[in-house]
Amino acid sequence: MRIVKQVQLSAWLACLGAVGIALADPKADAPAAALETIVVVRGPEAALNCNEATPARARWLADKAWQDGAYQRAGECYLIAGEHGMADQAFIKASAQNRVDTSRKLAANLNDVKAQARQMKEAFRHR
DSSP, X not given: OHHHHHHHHHHHHHHHHHHHHHHOOHHXXXXXXXXXXXXXXXOGGGGGOSTTSOHHHHHHHHHHHHHHTOHHHHHHHHHHHTOHHHHXXXXXXXXXXXXXXXXXHHHHHHHHHHHHHHXXXXXXXXX
């Protein structure tokens, strides 16, 4: 019987300790700088960021983007480089690329609208 009471007492003490740990606020004792650690990792796309580049580097990045067919990014880089004429050409090419995608999306949307109209027409017929 005495062992059972000791086990019960140990269990209660363990529970009280767990509750105390759960309710403790680690932020109250720690300095503000120790609360968070921020790690900045620059991926390969960061090397192609024109916003932080010099005009010469932005021009080089724009030329590379143009060669890769990324005309929107090329236009943005040309603007930063101060090449407004080249930026206009790049944006025109980018809009031509988007035109094909936009036409396909519009055709798909039109087909969806037609299908919905047919479903509504059938629903009203059976009413």
